[in-house]
Amino acid sequence: MKVAKFGGSSLSSAQQLVKVGNIIKHDPAIRFVVVSAPGKRHNDDYKVTDRLIDLAIAQKNGLDMEAIQADIIGRYQSMVDDLGLDQAIITSFKLTLNKYLETLKGNYPRLLDALKSCGEDFNAQLITAYFNQLGINARYISPLEIGIIVTDEPANAQLLPESYDLIREWRNQDELLVIPGFFGYSKSGNIVTFPRGGSDITGAIITRGVQADIYENFTDMSYIYSAHPKMIDNPHPIAEITYREMRELSYAGFSIFHDEALEPLYQVNIPVMIRDTNHPEIEGTKIVASRDNIKEYPVIGISSDEGFTSITLRKYLLNRELGYTSRLLQIFEDQKISIEHVPTGIDNITVVFRTRQLTRPNQLNAIIHEIEETLSPEWISVEDDLAILVIVGEGMREVTGIAHKAMTALALEDINILMINQGGSQISLFIGIKIKDQEAAIRGMYQQYFG
Numbered sequence: 496m497k498v499a500k501f502g503g504s505s506l507s508s509a510q511q512l513v514k515v516g517n518i519i520k521h522d523p524a525i526r527f528v529v530v531s532a533p534g535k536r537h538n539d540d541y542k543v544t545d546r547l548i549d550l551a552i553a554q555k556n557g558l559d560m561e562a563i564q565a566d567i568i569g570r571y572q573s574m575v576d577d578l579g580l581d582q583a584i585i586t587s588f589k590l591t592l593n594k595y596l597e598t599l600k601g602n603y604p605r606l607l608d609a610l611k612s613c614g615e616d617f618n619a620q621l622i623t624a625y626f627n628q629l630g631i632n633a634r635y636i637s638p639l640e641i642g643i644i645v646t647d648e649p650a651n652a653q654l655l656p657e658s659y660d661l662i663r664e665w666r667n668q669d670e671l672l673v674i675p676g677f678f679g680y681s682k683s684g685n686i687v688t689f690p691r692g693g694s695d696i697t698g699a700i701i702t703r704g705v706q707a708d709i710y711e712n713f714t715d716m717s718y719i720y721s722a723h724p725k726m727i728d729n730p731h732p733i734a735e736i737t738y739r740e741m742r743e744l745s746y747a748g749f750s751i752f753h754d755e756a757l758e759p760l761y762q763v764n765i766p767v768m769i770r771d772t773n774h775p776e777i778e779g780t781k782i783v784a785s786r787d788n789i790k791e792y793p794v795i796g797i798s799s800d801e802g803f804t805s806i807t808l809r810k811y812l813l814n815r816e817l818g819y820t821s822r823l824l825q826i827f828e829d830q831k832i833s834i835e836h837v838p839t840g841i842d843n844i845t846v847v848f849r850t851r852q853l854t855r856p857n858q859l860n861a862i863i864h865e866i867e868e869t870l871s872p873e874w875i876s877v878e879d880d881l882a883i884l885v886i887v888g889e890g891m892r893e894v895t896g897i898a899h900k901a902m903t904a905l906a907l908e909d910i911n912i913l914m915i916n917q918g919g920s921q922i923s924l925f926i927g928i929k930i931k932d933q934e935a936a937i938r939g940m941y942q943q944y945f946g
């Protein structure tokens with residue numbers, strides 16, 4: 496039995512929905528379908544989720560909402576028209592949008608979550624109607640009814656573990672169940688969304704809940720590639736990748752699969768297939784617990800991500816001061832900033848974090864001031880245009896010369912290294928460089944590992 500999740504790129508138009516219908520008709524093992532909101536039809540297009548966010552912002556700021564609402568409804572209207580579905584569904588979508596705009600007015604975080612959920616919720620209803628028209632015995636089921644119960648912090652839903660028992664009850668259903676991705680319900684009855692891209696998370700939760708044999712994640716790429724296809728022409732397609740490798744790479748820029756979506760699955764060892772809606776004949780990439788080709792591909796992927804800040808401090812005999820690191824980290828915890836890396840030397844220590852966590856005016860200055868007051872460093876420096884390259888592979892533990900290749904690539908490109916950190920797991924190597932050097936670094940490294 497399978498769960499299939501279709502991403503926004505697979506559901507962006509009637510033409511795409513026809514492909515999805517064909518996939519479902521030809522694979523009776525798929526018993527649960529999780530859907531995203533309509534995504535981009537072409538590069539300059541908008542994602543429906545982004546327009547729903549615009550709508551919430553417009554109401555908050557007292558701006559005109561008509562054009563935005565027309566854009567949102569227009570996307571569903573064109574699919575209803577092109578597929579010849581019942582127009583009544585559009586009226587119900589308009590009523591739902593208006594209901595949230597009225598009942599949640601003045602409560603922006605809740606309004607935002609409720610509106611964001613409409614993208615997937617409307618799509619699930621529309622797709623169910625289309626499946627029924629095709630003669631597939633399908634039923635829309637809301638996250639509430641199927642049992643996706645989550646924490647109550649807006650836009651940051653975390654699944655409550657009791658959900659799995661509730662979802663399991665639906666395991667032997669005769670109908671094909673169509674579930675909107677991206678949100679759940681809190682115990683107080685609020686709609687709460689997962690972080691952006693979170694329909695992948697819903698798919699994983701349903702897969703684990705119903706104890707499916709496999710989770711098929713349909714997108715617009717035939718494989719996960721060893722480097723971002725926008726940076727490298729014809730990159731190496733990955734046949735198999737482990738959960739741990741994928742988690743590290745998706746966290747660091749492989750946006751094809753949400754980094755939090757593996758957690759429900761790796762604990763119970765259910766494989767994920769990344770598949771292409773436009774080429775269902777291609778098997779795609781399989782995410783599994785272990786892979787056999789480690790000698791051949793000790794490194795499986797290289798990625799990079801920007802938007803990091805690092806703060807480095809130096810103090811003579813720092814290593815002798817008991818509790819120095821802990822006091823430094825406490826300053827970040829007090830500021831509610833979670834830390835990515837803490838590379839250390841004998842007399843220096845660096846803290847690297849995602850810059851977007853600095854949300855208050857002058858917060859960076861406040862942190863530096865606090866560090867100076869509490870820890871009296873001799874020297875302190877800040878880098879705020881940091882990109883982090885990540886080289887990932889289970890083979891790193893066994894195969895020598897991996898770091899050498901990375902250093903060679905950077906030396907050949909004349910790129911200055913600002914930080915190096917190897918995770919304790921020894922499956923990843925992190926290298927901090929300037930944002931401007933990112934593309935050249937990825938190209939050079941790709942050549943070394945896969946060229």
Ligand SMILES: Nc1ncnc2c1ncn2[C@@H]1O[C@H](COP(=O)(O)OP(=O)(O)O)[C@@H](O)[C@H]1O
Pocket residue numbers: 501502503504505531534692713714715716718719720721722723724748749750751752
């Ligand atoms: N290593 C990679 N291999 C393949 N695609 C990648 C990789 N890294 C990032 N991507 C991007 O991920 C995109 C698909 O993810 P996403 O937009 O979430 O799809 P969907 O809308 O189907 O959920 C691709 O179009 C591609 O640009």
Ligand SMILES: N[C@@H](CC(=O)OP(=O)(O)O)C(=O)O
Pocket residue numbers: 501502503504531532534542544545614676677690691692693694695
């Ligand atoms: N629609 C939501 C959730 C999602 O997962 O979408 P997609 O599958 O298109 O990445 C978003 O844009 O964030």
